[in-house]
Amino acid sequence: MEIDIDMSQFHDIFFEEAIEGIEIMEKELLNLKPGTDDSDIINTIFRAAHSIKGSASTFGFEEIGKFTHSIESKLDSLRNDELEITQELITLLLSSVDCLNNMLSSERSGKEHDTSSIDTITTKLDEYYSPASAAEKNREIRQDEPEPQITTADAADSAVRKWKINFFPDEKLFYTGNDPLRLIRELKTLGKLTVEASIDKLPDYSELDVHNSYLGWVIDLEGTVNQEQIEEVFAWVEGDCKLSIRNETEHRVIPDRRDNTNPAGRRKTDNEHRSIRVSTDKVDELLNLVGELVITQSILNSVCNTQGPGTSERLHQCLEQLERNTRDLQQQTMSIRMLPIDNAFQRIPRIVHDLSIAQGKNVTLKLIGESTELDKTVLEKIGDPLVHLVRNAIDHGIEMPAERASAGKPENGVITIKAEHEGGHIVLRISDDGKGIDTDTLLAKAIEKNIINDNHDLTETQIMNLIFQPGFSTAAVISDISGRGVGMDVVRQNITDLGGSVEISSEKGIGSTFTIKLPLTLAILDGQIVKVGDQTFIIPLHSIAETLMFDKEQTNTIAEKKELYQYRDKYIPVIRLYESFDIKASTSSDTDKLISSTKRQKDLLVVFETGDRHAGILVDDVIGQQQVVIKSLEKNYDNVPGVTGATILGDGSVALILDVTTLSTQQYEPAVSLNTV
Amino acid sequence: MINILLVDDSVSMREMVSFTLNQAGHNITEAEDGVQALEIAQSNTFDLVITDINMPRMDGITLTAQLRGLDDFTFTPILILTTETSEPRKIEAKQAGATGWIEKPFDPDHLLATINKVI
Structure with a gap:
C-alpha cells in the first residue's frame, strides 16, 4: 500500500520535542561529576540523544541525525564503561549540545548549517578517548561507522537465480509472535515458489501441542532475487530456526548465527505527568474570555445593586453563586499558564559551570524552590535578568579561591537562588557569599560618571542602588562575559516592566543579595481606584505606600516647576495627573457631578514606591480597591506613556491603569493628551 | 482494520506513526511508555504491538517480556521500533519475545510494508 504523507506536518512537534531533549541533556550533563559513574544520569542523557537521533532522521533531518549519532556513540561508551567521565568530556558534550541546538535553530528558520563548527565538534567527539579507554579505540572506530541503510542497490542485479531454502523453525517460534506461513x-512476493513441507518432527496426536511449531519446509525460490533479500525475510526468526539458504549454482551457505546476549537493559523510573499539549494562544484566548466573564459578572453585580431593595433575594443568591464560580474558573484558567520557575533556572547551571571554569573560580550553585509556579509570560521574561544577576555574582561577587582563602572563607563560593511565594508575589533571591559591594568604589565611580555630584546625601542603600543607573559599570576591566552590553539598568527595567521590583542588600566581605519581587500573573491586578477630574484611574495596590490628606503647607516648589512634598523625613515629587494627562476638571461627567455635589473634592496624595523611589500622585478621590482584569492598551489602542493598560469597571466604564514607574520618571515631560484615548 | 498498540515516548514519532497507520485504516491506541502500555494491556487486546526501546519508566524490551507473560499477548506480534541496529540489542529484544523490528529512520511506506509482514 502506497501512502502519501507530508512529513513536514510533524516538524513543529519534532522541534519542540528535540529542544526539550536538549534541555534534558544539558541539565543532566551538568549533574555529571568527573570521576563518578552515575548510570541513571548517563542513561537519561543517552535516551534523550537517542530519541533526537531517531526522530531527526525519520523526519528528514539527516545532518542532525548524523551529528546526534556522534554524541550518542560517546554516551554509549560511557554507558558501557568504555569511557570515563572527565571534565573535558563533559565540556565537549556540552558544546556538542550547544551545536545541536544551533543546528535545530537553523533547520527551524531554514538557514544553512554552520558546517565548520559542526565538523570541528564531530571530529573532537570522534577522536575523544579517555586515557583508560585507549585500548577500546579500535572498537570505537568500528562503532562509529555509519549505520547500514536499507539495501536496495543489490536488487538492481537482474540475474534470475535459483535458491534452495531449508527452513526448520524451533518449536517455540509462535511464542515470539512469528508465523512460518507469513514468512512463506x-x-x-520475491519470485516463483515451490514449497515442500516436512512432517518428520510432528509428534503423535496425543503429544501434540497446538501452540508449538513442528513443521519444516524445503523451499525452492526462483527469481531475480539475491541472498540479502531472502535473509531479510528470515531476519526476525534468525536464531529461532535452522535455516540454510543455498544458491543452487553458487552453493553458498550462510552459517546459522547465534550471538550471545548482553546484560538486560537498564531501567529507570521517572515521574512524568500525563499531559496534553495546547498552544499558548488558546490558553491566552481562554484567559481573555474569562476576563470578559469577570467583567460581565461585576457589571451584573452593580446593575443588581442599583436595582434597590426590591430585587429578589433569589437573584442575589444566584449572583453570588455565579461570582464564586467565575472566580474559581478564573483561578483555574490562570493556573494553566502557571509553570514552575524551574524553567527559568534551566540555563543557570550551565552558565555557572562555564563561567566558573573560565574564570578559575570555584562556585557551587544552590537552587531552592524550583517548583514555585508563576505566570508563563513572567517566567519567560525573568530568564534574562536572572542570568545577568548570576553572571554578575560570579564576575564581581565571588572572589578567586586564593583571595577567599586569605579572607578566611571556604575556597568554594556559593550562589543561592531561592524562589518563594510571599503574599501575592513571587520573591526571587539571588545571593552570593562573595566580596559584597564596596560602596566607596561605587560612589567614586558614580561621581566619575556624572551620575551624582560630589555633595550628595545618599544612604548606603541608595548608593548601592546606583548600580541600576544607566551607564554604570564597576568592573575595572569589562570582562567578555559580563560586559555584553546589558547593564543593570536594563535588568531593573525588565523587572519593572513585569510589574516587579528589585532591591539590593550587601555587606562588604560577606556577600550580596538581590531580591526580585514579581507579580504572580500579569492578567489581573489588585488596584486602587482613584478619581482625577472626569477620569477614573487604577493604581497598582502593591506599589502604594500610603494615602494622605494633601496639605499644601508641606509642599515646596523648586525651580518654579518641581513640586516637592514633605513626606516623613524626605521630599518626594508630586505628580499632578491634571497636568500630566491634560485632564479636564470634573464638570462633564454625570457621575462626577454626583461626586462633586455630594462630596467635597478631597485632594488626596497617594504615595507610592518603586524601587527606592517615592512619589505622590495627587487625586481628587479614592474610591475603592478592586481586583481588575488587565486589558492591553497597546493591543487595543496604542502605547500610552504612563499607562500600563486599561480595565473595565463594574459600571462598564473604562479605567486606565497607571504605570507609576514611568510616571515618576517622566512626570515633567510634555503632557500626553488623554482626551484622544 | 486491525487494532494496534503503539508505545513511544516521543510525541513526534507517535504522531507520525499513528497518522500513517490511521491513513492505512488501522485503529491505534497510544501509550507513552512501558508502564502505561502495560496498564492498557491489562484490559485490552491488540492484533499488534509496536514499541520503542528507549523509554523512561519502562523500556520496550522489558515491556515485551511483560506482555508475553499476559495470556492475551502470548502470540501477539510485537515489533520493536528502534534505531538500535546493533546485533546484541536485537537479540536481547528477541529473547524477551519480540517478533521483529522496524528500524528508524523509516518512511511511512516502509512502516506499512513491515507491518504487513505480520498481519
Missing part, C-alpha cells in the same frame, strides 16, 4: 507468504 513474504517469500512468495
